[in-house]
Structures are given as structure tokens and as C-alpha cells.
Amino acid sequence: xxxxVGPALFEALREAHPRQIVxxxxxxxxxxxxxxxxxxxxxxxxxxxxxxxxxxGACDFPSRDEAPRxxxxxxxxxxxxxxxxxxxxxxxxxxxxxxxDAEALAATVASAGVPHRLGLIFSVQHLxxxxxxxxxLARKGYAPRLGTGDRRLAYPGQALGCNYTSAEAIAREVxxxxxxxTGRFHPLGLAFAVDRPVWSLDPLQKTLEPAIDxxxxxxxxxxxxxxxxxxxRWGVLVSTFAGQSRMPMALSLQERAxxxxxxxEILSFDRLDPRDLEGRALxxxxxxxxxxxxxxxxxxxxxxxxxxxxxxxxxxxxPLEPYRFDTYH
Numbered sequence: 001x002x003x004x005v006g007p008a009l010f011e012a013l014r015e016a017h018p019r020q021i022v023x024x025x026x027x028x029x030x031x032x033x034x035x036x037x038x039x040x041x042x043x044x045x046x047x048x049x050x051x052x053x054x055x056x057g058a059c060d061f062p063s064r065d066e067a068p069r070x071x072x073x074x075x076x077x078x079x080x081x082x083x084x085x086x087x088x089x090x091x092x093x094x095x096x097x098x099x100x101d102a103e104a105l106a107a108t109v110a111s112a113g114v115p116h117r118l119g120l121i122f123s124v125q126h127l128x129x130x131x132x133x134x135x136x137l138a139r140k141g142y143a144p145r146l147g148t149g150d151r152r153l154a155y156p157g158q159a160l161g162c163n164y165t166s167a168e169a170i171a172r173e174v175x176x177x178x179x180x181x182t183g184r185f186h187p188l189g190l191a192f193a194v195d196r197p198v199w200s201l202d203p204l205q206k207t208l209e210p211a212i213d214x215x216x217x218x219x220x221x222x223x224x225x226x227x228x229x230x231x232x233r234w235g236v237l238v239s240t241f242a243g244q245s246r247m248p249m250a251l252s253l254q255e256r257a258x259x260x261x262x263x264x265e266i267l268s269f270d271r272l273d274p275r276d277l278e279g280r281a282l283x284x285x286x287x288x289x290x291x292x293x294x295x296x297x298x299x300x301x302x303x304x305x306x307x308x309x310x311x312x313x314x315x316x317x318x319p320l321e322p323y324r325f326d327t328y329h
Contacts, residue, residue, distance in 0.1 A: 024074070096124075119178070133180065148169055191212040195214070222323070
């Protein structure tokens with residue numbers, strides 16, 4: 001389960017001489033996390049605290065309040081976000097997955113008739129496939145491209161749920177995008193971010209999902225925007241996570257609401273639960289935390305939740321077209 005965690009990490013931990021370590025793992029690894037906690041303690045002799053809250057990304061690593069005595073953190077499954085300040089020394093273990101037959105995957109893509117001018121986007125676990133898959137696709141007659149994103153991304157071709165600037169950088173040069181990784185989280189975000197067809201390739205299962213219907217996604221969001229154009233009382237949601245906090249943006253949106261004669265109240269939180277918004281005398285919300293709260297989880301909330309660009313659409317400060325993804329920079 002934790003084969004990617006080996007001697008190099010343990011040696012680095014010993015060299016750092018921490019007094020206490022906090023370990024945080026993704027939700028899919030919590031079952032076995034206690035084994036790794038014990039192993040780190042055995043290898044270093046240092047007390048290890050296991051963070052109860054699993055991480056969804058490098059934007060929500062353990063805060064000082066969650067592990068006040070720990071002076072070093074180990075975060076599994078994510079790459080660092082270069083422009084996010086860290087409260088303590090943090091080791092990111094990216095859990096790279098070496099599996100995936102590039103030639104077979106390229107053949108799968110070619111047989112599905114995916115356009116030849118193709119942008120490639122990867123989850124961090126599958127970035128080791130970038131070069132061999134590019135080469136294999138080129139041998140099939142493709143012109144694969146890998147873009148370089150902004151300062152929030154650690155690697156070319158990388159995807160974050162809040163940032164697809166690796167794709168945006170090459171969108172005008174390609175006909176379509178191929179996301180390489182597992183699950184639907186990243187390809188759906190990519191479909192919101194770029195006006196190009198998005199196919200999703202699972203390198204472990206060797207399956208290719210059909211292109212996402214971006215038009216349907218955008219129309220649903222535009223209808224939601226239209227439904228709150230007359231909303232008078234807004235809640236502006238702000239995360240306290242270092243990697244998600246955008247208080248300056250929240251204050252700016254509050255001022256924009258007031259300039260249009262609307263009320264707007266700042267609501268802060270660390271992790272948001274739909275029940276936190278129940279019973280409030282508010283008509284709608286604008287979310288400045290992870291954009292996927294609004295895009296993926298909106299049906300779970302008692303009132304509409306918009307992204308900042310959608311909020312400006314509701315105020316008629318931005319047009320409905322082209323749709324703008326709420327990118328974290």
C-alpha cells in the first residue's frame with residue numbers, strides 16, 4: 001500500500017531532526033495510515049501524530065491549530081504548490097504510479113478517433129507517463145503537446161482541481177485534451193476550464209472515457225447564475241486553509257455586491273459542510289475557497305453557490321459567454 005514510501009523519506013526525516021511529525025494522507029489511504037505512522041516512528045524514533053482530517057490536495061495540509069506540537073509534516077499523494085507558504089517544514093510524497101503501457105494506451109487513443117492535435121494533462125501520480133506517452137502518440141501520427149502552467153503548478157502538464165493553466169497555455173494550439181489519470185474530478189474541472197473536448201484515459205484500467213459534454217456543464221451553470229440575478233442577500237465564503245484563503249478577493253466581491261445595492265456577509269470556515277449553511281437568512285453564496293465546492297457540490301447546499309466569475313455574471317459585470325473558470329493563481 002505504501003510502497004512509494006521508502007528509505008529516502010526516512011533518511012530525510014532523520015536528517016531533519018524533528019521533535020514531532022504530523023502525517024496526513026488522502027481519504028483513500030486512511031485505512032492503512034496507522035501502519036505508516038508506526039513505521040515512521042520505528043525508523044526515526046520521533047513521535048508521529050496522524051491527522052484525522054484527510055487531505056484533498058496540497059492546499060489543505062495540516063494547520064498549526066490541528067497539530068500544534070509538530071514541527072514537520074509528511075503529506076502523501078500530492079505535489080507541493082510552489083506559491084503556497086508552509087507553516088512548517090513539509091515533505092510531500094507524490095506517490096508516483098509507474099504503471100501504464102504507453103504503446104497500448106496510445107493505440108487505445110488512436111482507435112477512438114481522438115483528434116491528432118492533442119494536449120496532454122496529468123494527475124501528479126501519472127506524470128512519469130508524460131514522456132513515453134508523448135513519444136508513443138507521435139509514432140501514431142499525433143502531435144501531442146504539454147503545456148507549462150503558472151506559479152501554482154510544480155510540473156508542466158500537471159492538473160490541480162483549481163488550476164488548469166498547463167492546459168490553458170496551449171488551448172489555442174490543440175483540437176482536444178487528453179487527461180491521464182483516474183476518476184472524474186480532474187477531467188470535469190478541465191472541461192470547465194478550456195473550451196475544447198476533453199477525453200479521460202485511465203492508465204491503470206486502460207480505459208478511455210468519451211469526451212465530456214462541456215456544453216451541458218456550462219448551460220447548467222448559466223441557468224444557476226440566471227436564477228440568482230435578483231438575489232439581495234449574499235454570503236461570501238472564505239476558507240482559512242493557507243492554500244485556499246482569498247480574503248482580499250472576498251472583500252472585493254463584498255464591495256461589488258454593495259455597489260449594486262446588495263447585502264453581502266463574509267463567512268469563514270476551514271472545511272465546509274452543507275449543514276453549515278442551513279437556516280441562514282441569505283439568498284445565495286459566492287465561494288472564494290476551492291472552486292470545486294461550487295462546481296461539483298452545489299446541489300448539496302441549501303441555496304445556490306456560485307464561483308467569483310459567476311457572481312460577477314449575476315451582477316451583469318461579466319457576460320455569460322465565454323464561461324470563465326475560477327482559476328487559483
